[in-house]
Every structure is written in C-alpha cells, then in structure tokens.
Amino acid sequence: MKRYFAIYNPSSGKELASQKIFHVSETIMEIEDVEMTFVATKKKGDGETAAMRACREGYDLIISCGGDGTVHEIVNGIMKSEKRTRLAILPAGTVNDFAEQLRMPKAYANFASLLMKKKFRTIDVGKMNDDYFINVVGGGAFTSIPHSVTVEAKTILGKYAYYFKAALQVPGELESCHDITYEIDGETYRFNTLLFLIVNSAGAGGFKYLCPNAKLNDGLVDIVIFEKTNNADLLQIFTKVFNGQHITHPKVHYYQGSNIKISSDKKLSVDMDGDFGGYAPAEITSVHDAIELLVP
Numbered sequence: 001m002k003r004y005f006a007i008y009n010p011s012s013g014k015e016l017a018s019q020k021i022f023h024v025s026e027t028i029m030e031i032e033d034v035e036m037t038f039v040a041t042k043k044k045g046d047g048e049t050a051a052m053r054a055c056r057e058g059y060d061l062i063i064s065c066g067g068d069g070t071v072h073e074i075v076n077g078i079m080k081s082e083k084r085t086r087l088a089i090l091p092a093g094t095v096n097d098f099a100e101q102l103r104m105p106k107a108y109a110n111f112a113s114l115l116m117k118k119k120f121r122t123i124d125v126g127k128m129n130d131d132y133f134i135n136v137v138g139g140g141a142f143t144s145i146p147h148s149v150t151v152e153a154k155t156i157l158g159k160y161a162y163y164f165k166a167a168l169q170v171p172g173e174l175e176s177c178h179d180i181t182y183e184i185d186g187e188t189y190r191f192n193t194l195l196f197l198i199v200n201s202a203g204a205g206g207f208k209y210l211c212p213n214a215k216l217n218d219g220l221v222d223i224v225i226f227e228k229t230n231n232a233d234l235l236q237i238f239t240k241v242f243n244g245q246h247i248t249h250p251k252v253h254y255y256q257g258s259n260i261k262i263s264s265d266k267k268l269s270v271d272m273d274g275d276f277g278g279y280a281p282a283e284i285t286s287v288h289d290a291i292e293l294l295v296p
Contacts, residue, residue: 005054009066051077067093072273209244
C-alpha cells in the first residue's frame with residue numbers, strides 16, 4: 001500500500017485548500033490502495049516540520065496544498081532530511097508562481113488524474129545561506145510587499161491584494177535603490193540596482209518569461225538585474241517582460257551561474273519564495289537533481 005502525506009494550509013485560496021485536498025484524497029482512495037495522512041499548518045514552520053516527519057517515516061509522497069509559502073516550507077523540510085520524499089504540488093494559494101510555471105492543474109479532479117499517472121521529474125533547488133528556495137530570491141523594489149499583505153486581505157481579495165498594495169507603494173519603491181555587488185561564478189559586477197531576482201524556473205511574480213533561458217534541471221540559477229533608470233525606460237522594460245525581450249535592454253542584466261554572492265552598500269532585505277529571507281550579504285547556489293517532483 002502506498003502512503004501519501006498531505007500538508008495543507010487551511011487559510012490558503014480563500015480558505016478552500018482543505019476542500020481541495022480532501023476531494024483529491026476521496027478520488028484517489030476510491031481507485032487506488034492508498035493510505036492518506038493529513039496535517040494542517042497553523043503557524044510559520046509547521047510545513048517544514050511536517051515534511052521532515054514525512055521523510056523520516058518513509059512516506060511515498062508529500063502533497064503540498066497551499067500557495068508558494070507552503071511549498072517553500074515543505075521543500076526546506078525535504079532538503080533538510082536524510083531521505084528526500086517525492087513531492088506533488090496542488091496549487092491552492094493566493095499566489096502559485098511555481099505551480100503555474102509547471103502548469104499544475106488547480107481543479108482537484110484534474111490533479112487527482114495527474115497523480116494517478118505518476119509522472120515525476122528530478123529538478124534543482126536553490127539554496128541561500130542555510131535555507132532553500134524552490135523558485136525565487138529577490139531584493140529591492142516591491143519585494144517586501146508580500147510580507148505586508150495581511151491574511152484577511154488575501155482571503156477577501158485574493159491576488160488583487162498584492163496589486164492593490166503595490167499600486168499604493170509605487171512612487172516610494174521606485175526611489176528605493178541599492179548599490180549592489182554581485183559575484184557570479186567568480187566574476188564581479190556592480191550595479192545601482194532597482195530590483196534583482198534570482199530564479200530557479202523561468203518565471204516569477206506572474207511573469208512567465210522573466211528568465212527566458214532558465215531550466216529546472218541545468219544545475220544553474222538565473223539572475224536578472226534591473227538598474228535604476230528613468231520612468232520612460234522602466235515602462236519600456238515592463239512591456240518587454242511579458243515576452244522575455246526585457247533582457248535585451250541596456251538597463252537590464254541577465255546571467256546564469258551555479259554560485260552567486262550578493263552584498264549591498266546599505267541594509268538590504270532579501271525575499272525567498274514570497275517570504276522574508278533575511279538580509280544581505282547572501283550566497284545563493286543551485287543544488288542539482290535535488291527533488292523528484294510530480295509533473296504534467
């Protein structure tokens with residue numbers, strides 16, 4: 001008998017995550033001989049603790065049901081375990097950046113069907129200092145917004161809570177720049193930076209082609225750096241982000257590497273998968289072939 005361990009965030013997706021995971025479980029157990037264990041997260045760190053338990057107790061699969069924050073915690077639990085259990089992601093949060101990059105189905109029936117096909121792919125995971133990220137590390141303008149949106153606002157407004165918060169903060173954020181030094185596989189660069197994003201997949205923040213050359217299993221992370229510039233250039237860059245052509249703009253710098261070190265002239269907070277990840281200086285590496293992930 002297969003043993004699946006479902007970790008879900010009951011406050012995710014307008015509080016519909018629990019319904020999703022229970023519907024999936026009912027569908028699976030009617031067809032296959034599967035034992036299900038359920039753990040609801042209640043506070044920060046619960047997802048990581050639960051994932052470590054699943055790995056330690058030898059479960060065949062962990063199912064993450066929530067948003068990017070839930071996936072982030074579970075990935076950290078898996079990566080910090082001696083035995084790494086396979087992972088499946090059922091998107092149910094306000095923001096599901098990584099799941100959308102994978103084109104994971106949101107409907108529970110479609111996810112259950114995918115689960116029964118058992119198609120897995122080994123992917124890389126990013127590491128920043130002593131913690132892991134599945135999709136993105138960022139610093140500079142707008143990266144602090146996810147930390148300041150309340151659970152209540154996300155429950156009522158969904159992803160629009162982030163857009164509303166961003167709109168209110170645009171003027172101040174565009175003036176927030178940092179003189180940042182980047183060491184990428186031994187090569188040093190220095191830019192007056194508006195925003196930098198280090199990405200494991202091709203996209204983040206709803207932009208599917210943010211790092212158009214990225215691959216999930218190449219042993220590299222991709223970094224895109226937006227320099228401080230005028231509003232006309234920023235508008236031009238923004239319109240090009242939707243098709244990946246922004247990397248041709250002279251104020252945008254795009255690199256790939258297996259080891260990236262970041263230091264700043266002033267205090268710089270760093271975001272990991274939508275949550276606060278600490279402050280620079282930071283060292284980011286790629287962990288090659290780290291996790292087996294269910295894919296369409």
